[in-house]
Amino acid sequence: MKYSVIDISSSSISLIIAEADERKAEIIFKDRASISLLHYLDGKKLTERGTEKLVEALKVMRDECEKFGVRHCYLISTAALRVIENCDEVSKIVEEKTGLPVNFMDGKTEAYCDYIANLYYASYENAVLIDLGGKSLEICDLTKGSKEDMVCLDFGLLDVHRKFIKKIQPNEKEAKDIKKFVSDKFDDADIPKKEVFATAVMVGATNHAVYDIYADYADVKSEDGVKSIEYKKFKKLVAHLLGDAERSTLILNNAPEKLYLIGPATIVLKTLFKRFGVKHILVSDRGVKEGYLQLVLEGKESGMYYDFETKTSGGAVRETSAAAPKSKQTRKAVKKVRPEEKGGVSEEGKKQAKTETAQPAAPAKKRGRPRKQGAVPIQAEAEPKNDEPAPENEVGEQ
Numbered sequence: 001m002k003y004s005v006i007d008i009s010s011s012s013i014s015l016i017i018a019e020a021d022e023r024k025a026e027i028i029f030k031d032r033a034s035i036s037l038l039h040y041l042d043g044k045k046l047t048e049r050g051t052e053k054l055v056e057a058l059k060v061m062r063d064e065c066e067k068f069g070v071r072h073c074y075l076i077s078t079a080a081l082r083v084i085e086n087c088d089e090v091s092k093i094v095e096e097k098t099g100l101p102v103n104f105m106d107g108k109t110e111a112y113c114d115y116i117a118n119l120y121y122a123s124y125e126n127a128v129l130i131d132l133g134g135k136s137l138e139i140c141d142l143t144k145g146s147k148e149d150m151v152c153l154d155f156g157l158l159d160v161h162r163k164f165i166k167k168i169q170p171n172e173k174e175a176k177d178i179k180k181f182v183s184d185k186f187d188d189a190d191i192p193k194k195e196v197f198a199t200a201v202m203v204g205a206t207n208h209a210v211y212d213i214y215a216d217y218a219d220v221k222s223e224d225g226v227k228s229i230e231y232k233k234f235k236k237l238v239a240h241l242l243g244d245a246e247r248s249t250l251i252l253n254n255a256p257e258k259l260y261l262i263g264p265a266t267i268v269l270k271t272l273f274k275r276f277g278v279k280h281i282l283v284s285d286r287g288v289k290e291g292y293l294q295l296v297l298e299g300k301e302s303g304m305y306y307d308f309e310t311k312t313s314g315g316a317v318r319e320t321s322a323a324a325p326k327s328k329q330t331r332k333a334v335k336k337v338r339p340e341e342k343g344g345v346s347e348e349g350k351k352q353a354k355t356e357t358a359q360p361a362a363p364a365k366k367r368g369r370p371r372k373q374g375a376v377p378i379q380a381e382a383e384p385k386n387d388e389p390a391p392e393n394e395v396g397e398q
Helices: 048-067 087-098 107-117 119-123 157-164 172-188 205-218 231-243 247-254 262-276 288-297
Strands: 002-008 012-020 025-034 072-077 102-104 127-132 137-141 151-153 199-203 227-229 280-283 304-307 312-315
Touching: 002 048, 002 288, 012 048, 012 288, 025 048, 025 288, 048 072, 048 087, 072 288, 072 312, 087 102, 107 119, 107 127, 107 137, 107 151, 107 288, 119 127, 127 205, 127 262, 157 172, 157 262, 172 231, 172 262, 199 205, 199 262, 205 227, 205 231, 205 247, 205 262, 205 280, 227 231, 231 247, 231 262
Parallel strands: 002 072, 072 102, 127 199, 199 280
Antiparallel strands: 002 012, 012 025, 072 304, 127 137, 137 151, 227 280, 304 312
């Protein structure tokens, strides 16, 4: 059966479609629409125009799901809707106009989904996961497995930009102010310093954009599907982005939709890399959506979904934490007929995504260059196995 997960984040709306059963899922399609809901805020409320833009984008992705024969579609939202005051009103309009019930995700769960999707990297030497969002930052110690060990900081790159950067890109003084600000935040959250982490794993759309810019600037290519960053070259990139006249061209050529986020993102990353003293920096293709779907399939996460066969909503309303908005829905299942409005398919969405790239089985602790990555499905196992390779087209370690 085919499942899909749509994620409303602060700077985009993204989609994965997977062929799945109760224990595993293989990604067969991906899409992303660049839309920053935070640009449509009136105070702390999402405007009517912002709600319309959100609904339009969701209709396009809903229709993509239908064309692929998806049965159950889960719509999740992280900090993007958590931070607005009229989230209940917006989610009600979204469900009325698209049929998709919104599953609000608190910060700890968001970080835990990142962790679950990237368990493979726990086999590397003292690995830490870094996910930079517009309204939150997730940092996960991959040597620990409890949701309570996950760290979600209640500020993001958009907050940093608005607080410190007067123009589009930061200057050197603003960069120093940002570094001090985030360093203090990391200290307050008891984020470890040197000699704790040796491998940094970058997750999320903004980190992927950072890598694309880095690869262009440093003229490097991924080897055997492995995306890695050299810290010395990365420091030179940060210096280039702080003062070179061609910095905007570099960003526009590689990640125009992240124009406002790349500057603060690279400063935050450099601060973290130096703080940790990491030896290896890797970029993962997996994130919140993959982790959420895996937890749903394993029965470890509940959520409302849209059933394309019955044209109704089903599933269970998940318990929300104090950090997440309290949904007014308390019933186990909600039946609603989807309106028949249809939207167009984005140009990016017309291209079928390649099978999700994950990783093969690995030793207990890795040092140095990572092994070649193979194309395998989403992992179904909670812990990586170190003594046997993953069968072809079966789930191994992440």
